[in-house]
Amino acid sequence: xxxxxxxxxxxxxxxxxxxxxxxxxxxxxxxxxxxxxxxxxxxxxxxxxxxxxxxxxxxxxxxxxxxxxxxxxxxxxxxxxxxxxxxxxxxxxxxxxxxxxxxxxxxxxxxxxxxxxxxxxxxxxxxxxxxxxxxxxxxxxxxxxxxxxxxxxxxxxxxxxxxxxxxxxxxxxxxxxxxxxxxxxxxxxxxxxxxxxxxxxxxxxxxxxxxxxxxxxxxxxxxxxxxxxxxxxxxxxxxxxxxxxxxxxxxxxxxxxxxxxxxxxxxxxxxxxxxxxxxxxxxxxxxxxxxxxxxxxxxxxxxxxxxxxxxxxxxxxxxxxxxxxxxxxxxxxxxx
Numbered sequence: 456x457x458x459x460x461x462x463x464x465x466x467x468x469x470x471x472x473x474x475x476x477x478x479x480x481x482x483x484x485x486x487x488x489x490x491x492x493x494x495x496x497x498x499x500x501x502x503x504x505x506x507x508x509x510x511x512x513x514x515x516x517x518x519x520x521x522x523x524x525x526x527x528x529x530x531x532x533x534x535x536x537x538x539x540x541x542x543x544x545x546x547x548x549x550x551x552x553x554x555x556x557x558x559x560x561x562x563x564x565x566x567x568x569x570x571x572x573x574x575x576x577x578x579x580x581x582x583x584x585x586x587x588x589x590x591x592x593x594x595x596x597x598x599x600x601x602x603x604x605x606x607x608x609x610x611x612x613x614x615x616x617x618x619x620x621x622x623x624x625x626x627x628x629x630x631x632x633x634x635x636x637x638x639x640x641x642x643x644x645x646x647x648x649x650x651x652x653x654x655x656x657x658x659x660x661x662x663x664x665x666x667x668x669x670x671x672x673x674x675x676x677x678x679x680x681x682x683x684x685x686x687x688x689x690x691x692x693x694x695x696x697x698x699x700x701x702x703x704x705x706x707x708x709x710x711x712x713x714x715x716x717x718x719x720x721x722x723x724x725x726x727x728x729x730x731x732x733x734x735x736x737x738x739x740x741x742x743x744x745x746x747x748x749x750x751x752x753x754x755x756x757x758x759x760x761x762x763x764x765x766x767x768x769x770x771x772x773x774x775x776x777x778x779x780x781x782x783x784x785x786x787x788x789x790x791x
Contacts, residue, residue: 456581456582456584456623456624456625457581457582457623457624457625457626457627457628457629458577458578458581458582458621458622458623458624458627458628458629459621459622459624459626459627459628459629459786460574460619460620460621460628460629460754460785460787460791461522461620461621461622461624461791462518462521462522462619462620462791463518463617463618463619463620463751463754463755463758463791464514464515464517464518464521464617464618464755465514465517465615465616465617465618465748465751465752465755466510466511466513466514466517466615466616466617467499467613467614467615467742468499468500468501468502468505468510468614468615469499469502470499470500470501470502471497471498471499471500472497472498472499472500472609472613473496473497474486474487474489474490474495474496474497474610477606477609477610480606481606484606486610489610492718492719493610493611493717493718493719494717494718494719494721494737494739494740495610495611495717495718495739495740495743495744496740496741497613497740497741497742497743498610498611498612498613498614498742498743499613499614499615499742499743500598500613500614501596501598501599501614505596506536506538506596507534507536507537507538507544507594507595507596507614507616508538508544508547508548508551508594510594510596510614510615510616511532511534511544511548511592511594511616511618512548512551512552513616514592514594514616514617514618515548515552515590515592515618516552517618518590518618518619518620519552522620524552524553524554525555526587526588527554527555527558527588527589527590527620528555528557528558528559528586528587528588528589529558529559529560529577529580529585529586529588529589529590530545530548530549530554530558530559530560530561530589530590530592531545531561531563531573531576531577531589531590531591531592532544532545532548532560532561532562532563532592532594533562533563533564533565533569533570533572533573533591533592533593533594533747534562534564534592534593534594534595534747535564535565535566535595535597535746535747535776536594536595536596536597536599536600537562537564543560543561543562544562545560545561545562545592546560548560548592554590559580559585559586563576565747565776565777565779566595566644566746566747566775566776566777566779567714567716567744567746567747567749567773567774567775567776567779568714568747568773568774568775568777568779568780568781569593569746569747569773570591570593570617570619570747570748570749570750570751570771570773571632571750571771571772571773571781571782571783572634572773572779572781573591573593573619573747574591574619574621574629574632574771574783574785575629575632575634575781575783577589577591577621577629578621578629581621581622581623586623587622587623588620588621588622588623589620589621589622590618590619590620590621591618591619591620591621592616592617592618592619593616593617593746593747593748593751594615594616594617594747594748595614595615595616595745595746595747595748596614597612597613597614597675597746598612598613598614600646600674600675601670601674601675602661602669602670602671602674602675604661604668604669604670605668605669605670605674605675606667606668607665607666607668607677607679608668608670608675608677610743611717611743611744612675612743612744612745612746613742613743613744613745614745615742615745615748615752616748617748617751617752617755619751627786628785628786628787629783629785629786630701630783630784630785630786631697631700631701631783631784632697632781632782632783633693633696633697633700633781633782633783634779634780634781635689635693635779635780635781636777636778636779636780637685637689637777637778638777638778639778640681640685640777640778641777641778642678643677643678643681643682643685643776643778644675644676644677644678644682644775644776644777645675645676645776646673646674646675646676647672647673647676648671648672648673649673653672655673656671656672656673659671659672659673662676664676664678665679682716682775683720683723685774685778686716686720686724686774686775687720687723687724687727689774689780690713690724690772690774690780690782691724691727691728693772693780693782694711694724694728694770694772694782695728697770697772697782697783697784698770701783701784703768703784705728705729705730707768708734708768708769708770708784709734709764709767709768709769710734710735710736710757710762710767710768710769710770711725711728711730711734711735711736711769711770711772712736712750712753712754712757712769712770712771712772713735713750713771713772713773713774714749714750714772714773714774714775715737715738715739715744715745715749715750715752715753716744716749716774716775717739717744718737718739721735721737736753736757736761738752738753738756738757739753746775746776747773750771750773754769754771754787754791755791758787758788758789758790758791759789759790759791762787762789764789765788765789766786766787766788766789767786767787768784768785768786769784769785769786769787770782770783770784771783771785
């Protein structure tokens with residue numbers, strides 16, 4: 456028995472913020488240079504009162520137009536934007552979607568490595584005989600954590616949700632994954648207040664970082680230079696390990712689809728891996744960095760818009776907040 460990604464759908468909120476919109480708020484910043492280097496022209500933002508769960512429900516409903524939801528027997532829900540501290544949002548999603556009560560369902564809190572971790576878990580549940588049809592959901596609304604005066608993070612991050620069906624199959628389509636963690640870097644990308652250690656502070660003071668960006672400890676903070684250093688030094692040799700682990704050469708991989716953090720970061724990693732542009736997918740111009748959803752969105756768009764063959768082998772890699780990283784080999788079919 457093997458496991459395979461059978462179908463993917465994604466959902467963006469209705470509210471779209473373009474670089475022109477941001478330039479009106481931050482007239483002293485050249486967003487044309489930002490777009491050229493970072494590769495993002497617009498991003499979607501959840502409305503007031505609209506949550507990551509709402510986005511997830513809509514992504515799943517799109518998927519259910521093509522697949523039979525009664526066959527789902529497990530829900531894996533990846534988010535860093537939970538509905539509540541407790542209970543698990545996956546339980547609420549089960550009820551909203553009208554899934555059978557015999558399904559397993561739980562949340563896992565990961566950011567940009569969430570999809571790769573999720574696929575590995577789905578594969579494990581299937582190959583151990585505990586599930587046959589796994590619904591893997593990724594969803595985040597980082598916009599709700601970002602300070603309105605934080606130009607950098609507002610320009611980079613967008614909100615989205617995805618729903619993937621991972622099924623038991625005779626022919627395997629999810630192969631071997633490797634993982635990495637460096638908890639010493641936990642504070643490089645963090646929302647400090649709001650958990651059990653530090654409650655939300657109504658009197659939180661403003662801090663300035665980078666080129667005039669403002670945040671408080673109630674907001675998302677990202678140390679961009681340190682995150683860039685981590686990804687550019689750790690991920691390329693890690694990918695070489697993943698290739699060896701799966702006993703496959705670079706030239707035999709159809710496409711490399713990494714977490715869509717920003718185009719500049721991806722370009723540096725591609726060059727360090729000595730990969731041609733044609734084999735390294737970049738797909739974040741219209742949605743920005745949607746955290747755990749970037750890889751499934753890119754997989755969906757590649758298979759539906761840019762994939763010429765009926766199937767392709769893909770190295771997928773996620774990396775970021777934690778610090779956490781993961782990568783593995785999968786095979787996908789055209790028109791996921």
